[in-house]
Amino acid sequence: MTNLQMSLLENAFDFLEEGADRLLQQEQTPRSLKYAVLHLSSGVELLLKQRLYNEHWSLIFSDINKADLKLLKSGDFTSINFNDARIRLEKISEIRLDERHKKTLDALKRERNKIEHYQVSLNRTTVISIVIQGWSFVTDFVFDHLQLDAEQQNRFTQIRRKIIPLRDFVSHRIQEISADLDKLGKNDTAVVRCPECLQDALPITGEDTECLFCRQPFNGRVLEKTWLDMFAWWHESWVRGKDIVHETLLQECPNCGLESFYQMGEDSADPIEHTGLQWICFNCGHHIDYSVFMDTCMVCGRSYPDESDEPIGICESCVRAQMDD
Ligand SMILES: [Zn+2]
Ligand SMILES: [Zn+2]
Ligand SMILES: [Zn+2]
Numbered sequence: 446m447t448n449l450q451m452s453l454l455e456n457a458f459d460f461l462e463e464g465a466d467r468l469l470q471q472e473q474t475p476r477s478l479k480y481a482v483l484h485l486s487s488g489v490e491l492l493l494k495q496r497l498y499n500e501h502w503s504l505i506f507s508d509i510n511k512a513d514l515k516l517l518k519s520g521d522f523t524s525i526n527f528n529d530a531r532i533r534l535e536k537i538s539e540i541r542l543d544e545r546h547k548k549t550l551d552a553l554k555r556e557r558n559k560i561e562h563y564q565v566s567l568n569r570t571t572v573i574s575i576v577i578q579g580w581s582f583v584t585d586f587v588f589d590h591l592q593l594d595a596e597q598q599n600r601f602t603q604i605r606r607k608i609i610p611l612r613d614f615v616s617h618r619i620q621e622i623s624a625d626l627d628k629l630g631k632n633d634t635a636v637v638r639c640p641e642c643l644q645d646a647l648p649i650t651g652e653d654t655e656c657l658f659c660r661q662p663f664n665g666r667v668l669e670k671t672w673l674d675m676f677a678w679w680h681e682s683w684v685r686g687k688d689i690v691h692e693t694l695l696q697e698c699p700n701c702g703l704e705s706f707y708q709m710g711e712d713s714a715d716p717i718e719h720t721g722l723q724w725i726c727f728n729c730g731h732h733i734d735y736s737v738f739m740d741t742c743m744v745c746g747r748s749y750p751d752e753s754d755e756p757i758g759i760c761e762s763c764v765r766a767q768m769d770d
Contacts, residue, residue: 453498454591457491458600460484461583465607468576478567479560485579486527486557489550492583493530496590500538527554540590542582548676549578552643555675570618571659574642577615580608622646622657635725635732640675651701651729669705669727677707696747700731708748724748 464484467477497504503512507523516522525533531550534540542550552575559565584605587593593601629636629648639647642659652665663671677694698706705728724733733739733750740751742760744767749760759767 453491453495454593454597457488457495458597458604460488460491462604462607464488464576465604465611468573468611469607473569475567478569478572479565481572481576482553482556482560482567485576486553489553489579489583490527490530492586492591493527493534494524496538496540496586497525497530497533499591504533504537538590543585545578546582546585548638548643549575549582551675552640553579568641568659568661571642571661573611573614574618574644574659577608577612578643580605580612618658619644625657635722635730637672637722637725638676640671649725649727649730649732651726669707672727673707698726698728698731699749700726701729703728705729706731 461484464481467481467484470477494505502514502517503509505524506512506517507525507529511522513522527550531542535542556567556572556575560567587601626636626646635649636645637647637649638645639656639658639661641656641661644656644658646658647656647663648654649668650665653662654665654668655662673694694707695704696706696708697704703726706724706726708724709722721735722732723735723737723739726732737750738752738756739748740756740758740760741748742763743758744763745760747760757764
């Protein structure tokens with residue numbers, strides 16, 4: 446059994462290294478970007494499996510009822526997929542991943558699906574951004590949840606050194622766009638996390654927009670759905686699959702009146718540290734930042750900004766409606 450344990454982790458390291466090498470190659474081709482994503486994704490999947498294996502070997506079988514030592518030794522079995530591995534880690538090993546890491550895994554899975562299921566043209570900036578965040582997950586996961594012996598530790602350090610130039614690329618790019626981000630801030634334009642590259646660099650204007658970091662364009666009309674699909678699916682009122690329910694997540698915007706007003710998560714799912722967003726309207730870009738005290742209206746149940754000394758707990762429009770009666 447020790448053999449298999451070795452091969453899972455070492456296999457993971459191999460994929461991680463291979464993926465990093467592709468991005469560091471002198472000549473960047475669509476093919477190298479593609480394999481950078483695929484290899485990183487395989488490496489991550491193997492790390493998850495290794496942790497499950499450490500819990501109990503049967504957990505790496507897709508169907509635990511079919512777990513069989515003979516099959517395990519022969520390697521002739523269907524092993525657990527990425528999603529189910531994440532679920533088992535959470536439910537059985539009680540490993541709760543950081544929200545930020547969860548988003549990274551989602552993005553990684555999404556990029557991999559794109560590559561596997563249809564023709565894609567990958568953007569190098571996006572790939573590097575996702576790879577760097579993927580590595581941030583890998584690093585935490587390995588140190589927090591896997592015990593490496595000295596030799597494995599060395600090997601891991603060696604591979605990690607390879608991604609330093611990529612990390613520098615990301616910081617350089619962030620540096621490059623920082624003046625533009627500041628300008629947006631001064632203009633009172635809200636900036637949210639980009640569903641494509643996962644950097645906090647997507648201005649929400651109510652119109653067609655473009656991520657400053659990866660330059661991915663977004664159609665203003667579908668941005669709300671794209672964004673919520675990526676960042677809000679965890680929400681309780683969110684039904685995954687065909688019938689996605691947006692309504693319960695969204696309130697009427699006090700500015701444009703459409704139901705596109707979204708409250709940023711209180712956990713780290715939507716941390717927009719540098720803009721400090723509390724509420725954002727995907728339709729018009731109206732936003733309320735964290736410094737504003739938001740109260741819940743006793744009459745209509747909506748959140749509204751309340752800056753009076755003695756809050757009455759009723760929003761302006763409900764007060765007006767009552768006066769009209
Ligand atoms: Zn982007
Ligand atoms: Zn609005
Ligand atoms: Zn009200």
